Structures are given as structure tokens and as C-alpha cells.
Amino acid sequence: MLIEIKGVQFVNKGAELMLYAILQQLKEQLPDAEICLAHNANSPYTKRAEIGAFQKVGLLKNIVDLNRVFYFVPKKIRQYFKNRFGIVTEADIDVILDASGFSYGDQWSDLVLHQVANEVTRLKAQNKKYIFLPQSLGPFTREENKKYAQKAFSNASLVFAREEPSFNHIEELNGASTNLFRAPDFTNLLCPENSQFFAKYKDYFVVIPNSKMLSSKNKDTSWKANYVDVIKTLIEKALADGEHVVILNHSGNDDSELCSLIQNGLSKVCDIIEPETALEVKAVIGGAKAVVSSRFHGCVSALSQGVPCLATSWSHKYLELFKEYNSEHLLLNSKSSKDSLHNSLEQVLNPEKQWLKGLKDNAEHYKLQSAEMWQRVVNVVKGR
Numbered sequence: 001m002l003i004e005i006k007g008v009q010f011v012n013k014g015a016e017l018m019l020y021a022i023l024q025q026l027k028e029q030l031p032d033a034e035i036c037l038a039h040n041a042n043s044p045y046t047k048r049a050e051i052g053a054f055q056k057v058g059l060l061k062n063i064v065d066l067n068r069v070f071y072f073v074p075k076k077i078r079q080y081f082k083n084r085f086g087i088v089t090e091a092d093i094d095v096i097l098d099a100s101g102f103s104y105g106d107q108w109s110d111l112v113l114h115q116v117a118n119e120v121t122r123l124k125a126q127n128k129k130y131i132f133l134p135q136s137l138g139p140f141t142r143e144e145n146k147k148y149a150q151k152a153f154s155n156a157s158l159v160f161a162r163e164e165p166s167f168n169h170i171e172e173l174n175g176a177s178t179n180l181f182r183a184p185d186f187t188n189l190l191c192p193e194n195s196q197f198f199a200k201y202k203d204y205f206v207v208i209p210n211s212k213m214l215s216s217k218n219k220d221t222s223w224k225a226n227y228v229d230v231i232k233t234l235i236e237k238a239l240a241d242g243e244h245v246v247i248l249n250h251s252g253n254d255d256s257e258l259c260s261l262i263q264n265g266l267s268k269v270c271d272i273i274e275p276e277t278a279l280e281v282k283a284v285i286g287g288a289k290a291v292v293s294s295r296f297h298g299c300v301s302a303l304s305q306g307v308p309c310l311a312t313s314w315s316h317k318y319l320e321l322f323k324e325y326n327s328e329h330l331l332l333n334s335k336s337s338k339d340s341l342h343n344s345l346e347q348v349l350n351p352e353k354q355w356l357k358g359l360k361d362n363a364e365h366y367k368l369q370s371a372e373m374w375q376r377v378v379n380v381v382k383g384r
Contacts, residue, residue, distance in 0.1 A: 001033045001381075004056055004093045007100030007135075009042035011252040014187075014297030016278035018099040021187045022133075023051065029378045036088050042252075054088045062111060065118050071126065090122075095129045095381055101296075102136040102317060104152075105169075106145060107217055113140075113148035120155045129157040131377060134183040134370075136162050136317040138169025149173055153180070157380050160373060163320030183373035184324065184366040187282075187297060188304035194283040198275060202287040204244045205349065207235060207270075209258045210251070210294030210314070218314035222334035227294075227312065228258075230332060232265050233341050234292055234310070239268050243349065248284060249274040250295040290348035292332075296321070303327065304367070306360035308348035325362045326355070 003026065008019035026033050036054035037043060048055060059066035070078070070089035081087045096119075104113055120130045132153070140149045150173045153159050160183040161167035167182050174180070194202070212218060213227045238245050247270055249259050259272045275281045282301045285291055291302040292310040296317055302309035303325045310330050311318055322328045332344060351359075 001030070001094045002036060002054070002088060002092055003030075003033050003095045003097060003381075004036050004038070005053075006038070006096055006098045007103065008037070009040060010044070010047045011042035012254070013250045013275075013278040013281045014295060014300075015042075015099075015101060017187045017190065017282060017297055017301070018101065018133075019051075020277075020279060021190050022097060022099060024190060025186075025374050025377075029374065030381065036093065049086075054082060054086050056088050056090075056093070058090065060115065063114055065115065067119070068122060090119075091126075093123075093128065095131065096123065097131050097133055097377075098135075099133045100135055102315065104149065105136075105138045106141055107315070110142060110144040110148065113145055113152060117148040117152040117155075120152045124155045124157075129380060130155070131158045131380065132156055132160060133377075134160040134162040134186055134373065135166070136315065137166040139165075140169060140173060146173065153177075158377065163317060163324075165316055165320060181373070181376065184369050185297075185300045185304075185321070186370045186373060187300055188363065188367050189370050189374075190279070190282060191305075192279040192283045192286075194287050195275075195280055198273070198280060198284050199287070201244075201246050201271075201273070201284055203289045204246045204287075205235075205238045206285060206288040206291045206293075207231060207245060207247045207262070208250050208285075208291065208293035208295050208298035209247070209255050209262060210312075211255050211258050212314050213294050213312055214258070215314075220314070220334050223312065223314070226334050228262060228265065230312065230334070230336065230341060231262055231292070231294075233338055234345050235262070235266060235270065237342050237345055238349070239266075239270075241349070243289070245270045246284075247272045248281065248298070250281060250293075250298050255295075290345075290351075292345075292348075303359065304363050306356070306363050308351045308356065308359065310344055310348055324366065326358055 009015045036056040037048045038056040067090045070091040123130050140146045153170050154174045159180045170180055213223050235245050247259050249255050285301040286305040288307050290308045293299045294312045299311050312332050322331050
């Protein structure tokens with residue numbers, strides 16, 4: 001069985017974390033399965049080869065999708081290219097696991113859903129399975145986006161919405177459906193150990209910036225003016241209270257400039273770290289005293305390990321995540337006063353014992369839900 005893992009990469013640590021979470025489950029539950037990854041700028045050949053992935057080639061440009069031609073290539077020839085060069089095509093794939101995270105909805109081009117709708121429908125016609133792993137979905141208000149979303153999700157084998165609004169967006173398109181389910185972010189099952197090099201940052205206040213807070217995709221325009229000052233205010237207060245602080249670059253070049261901008265504006269220099277792998281990133285977060293994160297998977301990695309976390313938000317997925325962990329009060333407002341920010345910081349650096357226990361209990365609860373999600377995936381993949 002050949003499984004394509006879609007929507008992952010090696011630069012954005014959230015996307016890489018989802019890749020490792022999938023690989024862990026496949027190794028445990030489908031040990032004979034082979035995997036493949038398509039090329040993208042943040043997923044170079046050497047990285048794909050390191051995890052033993054076959055290299056998927058495709059014939060897709062905008063709305064011109066010629067991948068169907070591979071089905072006319074004799075299997076013997078396709079097998080030759082697979083065994084000799086490690087190259088596979090859509091015709092060789094049995095299952096696609098889509099871990100795009102947040103790629104389908106009005107915030108993105110209609111072309112994205114046009115392409116995936118065609119792919120899902122074509123695979124279904126070939127008795128192949130397309131599974132949308134837990135992710136944020138929608139809304140879908142533009143007519144073209146709505147049409148292709150309806151086509152894509154109705155023809156998928158399984159669709160997992162990561163939170164209630166996403167579930168409702170799909171249900172509004174297709175009505176009550178037997179292929180639609182709720183499930184949390186599945187990276188919560190990964191429990192990496194900290195490396196010796198990063199162990200020195202244990203019990204630090206970890207700061208995770210996100211350049212998207214300053215982008216046009218953030219509908220709260222106040223953040224563009226206030227974001228850097230909010231983060232610096234929190235850091236300065238933590239330093240004044242005697243805490244150790246480290247800035248963690250969660251997304252490579254995307255956030256590098258922003259991390260430096262924040263660092264240069266501080267009264268005391270704080271290290272900027274950029275761990276090599278997503279597993280190291282999660283381990284650093286797991287060892288933190290507290291976290292302030294503007295990256296979604298930075299928040300997931302904190303909350304799912306029982307680490308108190310403040311967050312700034314640029315989409316609905318943050319609010320829904322924090323609701324799950326009874327932590328909505330820790331979502332920061334773009335217009336928060338300095339006193340309000342100081343109070344929020346105090347709540348995560350010195351949390352109430354009962355709330356902290358509840359956070360850890362919730363983390364275990366959602367891990368069980370992720371395990372149930374994977375069992376459903378495995379059953380469908382095996383045709384049960």
C-alpha cells in the first residue's frame with residue numbers, strides 16, 4: 001500500500017510536526033505501508049529521502065490537471081520507475097492523507113479548492129481513498145469556493161474538522177454526512193524528549209512570534225500596529241520578574257526577521273533559537289515554564305503537554321483550540337493595556353493549581369480522541 005502525505009513540509013514546524021505524527025501512527029498501525037511526498041519549495045529531495053519517502057511527480061498547473069494520463073501508463077513501467085528511481089505518480093497511490101492544516105476556505109484562492117476537488121473526485125472514481133485529517137475548514141461563502149468545497153468534501157472517504165465552526169461549515173455544504181467527524185489536532189500524541197543542547201532552556205518563558213500577525217490575512221488590523229509592542233511588553237515584564245526568556249523561531253525564514261525585530265527592541269538580549277526539527281521544537285515547548293505563542297502548533301504543543309500558554313490570534317482556529325482547554329481567558333486582545341498584559345502573564349507564570357490540573361486533564365482527554373480518530377482512519381484504509 002502506498003500512502004501520499006499531503007500538506008506537510010520541513011520548514012514550518014507545525015507542518016513538520018504533523019508529518020512526524022502521521023509517520024508515528026503509520027509505523028504502529030500500518031507498518032507495511034509505503035509513503036510518498038510531492039515536491040515543494042519547503043520539502044526538498046534530501047529531506048524527503050531521509051524519511052524513506054518515494055518522490056511523487058505530478059502534472060498540474062493552475063486548472064490544467066493532466067495527472068489522469070498516468071493511469072494509461074502500464075503498471076509494469078510505473079513499477080520500473082518506482083523501483084529504479086523512487087518515482088511514483090497518482091496512479092500508484094492507494095490513499096492520500098491530507099494534513100494541510102488550514103488551506104481550504106475563503107481566506108485562500110478558489111483555485112486551491114478547484115484543484116483538490118478534481119483530485120478527490122478522480123481518486124474516488126479509481127477506488128482510492130482521500131482522507132482530510134483534522135484541520136480548520138471554511139468558511140465557504142464565494143460561489144466558486146462553495147461549489148468546489150462541496151464537491152471535494154462529499155467525495156472524500158473521511159473528513160475531520162478540527163473544531164465546531166469547521167464542522168458546521170462542511171455540514172452546511174453537504175448536510176448530515178456519514179464521512180464527517182470532529183477530531184482535535186493529532187500532533188498531541190507526539191511526546192518527544194528534549195535534546196541535551198536545548199535542555200538548558202527548561203523552565204524558560206518561551207516566546208513564539210508569527211509574521212502572519214502582521215499580514216493581510218489577519219482581519220484584526222490593530223495587531224499590525226500593536227503586535228511587536230505587545231510581545232515586548234510581555235518579555236520585559238517577565239525579565240523584570242526574574243524569569244528567563246527565549247525567543248523560538250517556529251517557521252524559519254517566515255519569522256526570522258520578526259524574531260530579530262523583537263530581540264533588538266529589548267532592554268536585555270534574549271536568545272533566539274531555531275531547533276532543527278519539529279520534534280525538538282515541541283520538546284523545548286514541553287519543558288517551558290510558560291509560553292506565549294502566535295503560531296497555532298506552538299499553542300497546541302504547549303496546551304497538549306499541560307504547559308500554560310498565552311496566545312495572539314489571526315484566525316478562528318485559536319479561539320476554538322483555547323475553548324477546548326478552558327483557556328479562552330489567555331487569548332490576548334490587540335488593544336490590551338499594559339496592566340492587562342501583566343495580569344495575563346501572571347496567570348501563566350503562576351497558574352492556579354486547580355486550573356493547571358484541569359489543563360493537564362484536558363490534554364489527556366484530547367489524546368484519547370486523537371487515538372479514536374486514528375482508529376477510524378485505519379479502519380477505512382483497510383476497508384473495514
